[in-house]
Amino acid sequence: MLAKIDAATPCRYNAPAVIVVAFDKNNVFTYPGEKRDSGVEDATIVATQMILAAFNEGVDSCWLNYFDPDKLASELGLPENEEILMVMDIGYAAEGAGPLENHFKRKDLSETVTYI
Numbered sequence: 001m002l003a004k005i006d007a008a009t010p011c012r013y014n015a016p017a018v019i020v021v022a023f024d025k026n027n028v029f030t031y032p033g034e035k036r037d038s039g040v041e042d043a044t045i046v047a048t049q050m051i052l053a054a055f056n057e058g059v060d061s062c063w064l065n066y067f068d069p070d071k072l073a074s075e076l077g078l079p080e081n082e083e084i085l086m087v088m089d090i091g092y093a094a095e096g097a098g099p100l101e102n103h104f105k106r107k108d109l110s111e112t113v114t115y116i
Helices: 002-008 039-056 069-077
Strands: 019-022 062-063 081-092
Touching: 002 019, 002 069, 019 039, 019 069, 039 062, 039 081, 069 081
Parallel strands: none
Antiparallel strands: 019 081, 062 081
16 A cells, blocks of 8 residues: 555655545535535544644654545545545654745735735
8 A cells, every 4th residue: 555655646755654534525514505515624624633643642744735636546446435635644754854944934924814
């Protein structure tokens, strides 16, 4: 399975374990107006809790979204109703590892926030 992950993304960074977080598109809450549903939202909550739980146990993780979710789902043999949200590396970061430089770049709030 790790070889399939490696074929889908260059971002495994030699992690010994990977968790693929997906949700059942047929088992989501549809919001009033039926323009969106809770699938991505609910799966994000689950993934965030897993990241926090790993950190609490002293284990590092990394949220990966640089991959084609449909292609990876097919490679992993997931049923068509399952949509992949993200892939999470689990392990211990290499010494000196850290976020890329652009991680710390921020736009001014006036470029991203509108006050009404």
